[in-house]
Amino acid sequence: MSSTPSDASNAVARRAPFTVVALSFMVYIHSLRNGFVNYDDLDERILKNPFLNTPWDWSFIPQAFTQATAGYYDPIYVLSYVIDYQVWGMNPAGFHFGNLVLHTLNALLVFYLTARMTRRTDLAWVTALLFAVHPIHVESVAWATSRKDTLSLFFALASLRVYWQGVGRETRRYAWHAAAALVLLLLGMMTKPTVGVVPGLILFAELLLGPRPFAWRRIVTFQVVAWTLLLVFVAATFAMTVGLAVKGTIQFTPTQHVILFFELYAYYIKLALWPLNLSALYVIEIRDRFEPWILAMLIPGLSLLVGWMFVELKRSVADAERARRHGPVLWGAVVFFAGLLPFTNIMPRTIYLADRYLYLASIGFCLILASLLLRIRRPRLRLAGIIIMIALYGVLTIERVPVWRDSVTLWSDVVRKTDMDPDRKHLLMARAYGFEGRWEEALREYERMDLAARRDPQLWMTVANAYFTVGQRERAREIFERLMTACPQYLVPVMQGIALDIEQNRLDEARQRAQRFNNRFTVAERQWLQDVFRLQAVGRTEQVWQVFQRLSESIEQRTAPIKAELIRQCSDRL
Structure with a gap:
């Protein structure tokens, strides 16, 4: 008996989760050899976490929810390390294993969510595989402190999936799913507040990929409740949520604001498309005037891209057939641009560019790339393209994971790739050697300053x-x-x-x-x-x-x- 397309799709749906898990572990399993590094690991997040190096006490929970740690309100994030410590002690491998498991779960959620939203198992599979191996995620997975990214995305994706399971259901069941989605979203906000873009992603998903005709009353009601809840949360935790990353003393002129905004998006697009020469630290030049290439290419190019998105969105909302064809790519673009919005200069920050900021946004990039690969007409060429991209990303990821092995290796990589003042390079290396207990080498670096x-x-x-x-x-x-x-x-x-x-x-x-x-x-x-x-x-x-x-x-x-x-x-x- 010959197999039907439905049988093939079901076979893919059964096999896909296993391949996603296997590939995720394959490229990141050696991250378990990494230790802690002197890049935030040594403060209250891990090595000075007030809830570690002590037996479990139920009082940890109210303490975590009523105070900031290392200048941030992130109780779920902090308590996740308590679980690691209770299981593994202070063995760094246990903390890295937690990140690996979370990243793998996120890749699985990307698969299940994309499959349900687009009704295309092949697209979901390729998207999840690309997400699992993309090199831009090494910082989020191989750095113990970046648990904030893997854990917050887990809650964000769980919120999206739970909500989408209720779309099109009878009112009572939809209400339960919507309420559960909001609870998960709040847990994500208590891990990293930047996942507050999720209600916007849900809105665009319903407009582009949801059932027709639109359930406007449900859509509007959920959006009002979700944004109100997020505003209340931010207001209630503002003093703690702002944290150390936001610096009110940093001031830009209007021209600098506009230039930096566009340059950040351009740089993020470059990192997603061409994830080479990645670094734990990037030096961003704040320009005082528009360079000719910015006026001639960057601003018009990005403006046209965003304009195209809104035009296509309008057409897709009006035309269900068009939405089926272009919806996944459009929603991917929304995820990419909206996911990065909290990391632009809409708020004064100490760090404007980091690989970890792409962790949520990269889902959109992977969805767009998967859609383009699957549009290749010739089956063999299409399969070859998919395999090449996954293999290329996988090799780059495997090579980059050991960079986070220890402080000396990490900052040696930064110093080699970054154009900065020589004294700053010596200071970075001196602190790295000191953290690793290599004091003779640390002193040599200090004395060169x-x-x-x-x-x-x-x-x-x-x-x-x-x-x-x-x-x-x-x-x-x-x-x-x-x-x-x-x-x-x-x-x-x-x-x-x-x-x-x-x-x-x-x-x-x-x-x-x-x-x-x-x-x-x-x-x-x-x-x-x-x-x-x-x-x-x-x-x-x-x-x-x-x-x-x-x-x-x-x-x-x-x-x-x-x-x-x-x-x-x-x-x-x-």
Whole structure:
């Protein structure tokens, strides 16, 4: 008996999920060898996460939902690492495995969602395979801290899929699906607020790919409820949601705004189309005037592209047959441009360009590319094109994953690819070597910098600690003395100098130093200092450092609210 097209489609639907999972694991399985890196991993996200390195406590949940971590309101993201820790401890492989599983689930959701929305299993399969292996996702998957991207997209895609399952159903069932979609969307917002574009993606999906005639009352009601809910969420968490990435002090002229906006989209299109020379850090030039190529090509080109999208959208809404032909490509374009909108300069940011910003938007790119590949008329040529693209992306991904193995490898790659000031390159590499415990190499990088010209007390403290670690005590002492003279209000270098004196058993000098800054300590801190000297005098070294630790924590906690001002004053005097 000959097979029918329906039988072939069903066979693809059964096999596709297994191939998507297999391919995702194949290109990313070696990410489990990667460790943590000094690119956000070392702060409150992972290595200083207040909920890790401790047994599970149910109080973690209300704490996570009522505070910001590392300057962001992202409780679901933070708690996901608690799960990793409870299962794997602080083994980096466990954290990377969580990212790999989430990325694989996202690829599967791309397949199921695209298949249901377009009713084309072949298109969904190719789209999911391209998404699974695209090199632009390496940063999101192979970097432990980028869990925010993989997890937020999981909730966003789950929200889309649950909503779409209710489209065309009877009212009560649709209402349940819509409510569940909103709950999932809120979970995504509590992971990374940029998934707030999802209601817009749902709107365009219904107009381009939804059943006819349109259920306008449902569409409008859902959109009003969804956007109202998101506005309430943003208002309620605004102080925490803004986070460290948004800098209100960054100011652009209107011309700079327009130029940067178009250049960012152009760069993102380039990264998606040509994912070579990828980097963890890109240097963006802020232009003060329009270059001829921007006026002649970039702005007209992108404007025409967006104009075409709206014209085709209007035609597709009016013509169901046209929507069936062009709907997937149009919706892919909407996903791409809308998914990137939060990462343009509509808000002042510290980082304007990063591979991870394409994680959601790339779904649209993969859908467009899959649609174009499947339009190749000759079956053998079409199959060859699909295989070549997937293989090419897979090889590039496999090659890039080890770049995130450790800090030195990561920043060596950045330094090689990025045109930046030599001092900044040396500083990046010094910090990378220091994070990996390679202090001799870190010091060589620090010494290649023009340290005398850098009025940064925290940098000087880092260099002094590096000298101390490699045994160059006198060099460390010189820096501590310089900082104490320039910054008598900043007690951190004072404490480091006292610690160095105690470590070298120079108690008289330690007492003189403590007396010199006596009025800077509280009564309790003075008593702790006396305990330190008394215990050191009788050789009870272990207890000395226990008391010293309590003393240092007291000073750190007491001066934390004014630390930034103290450092600024110190910088002015260096």
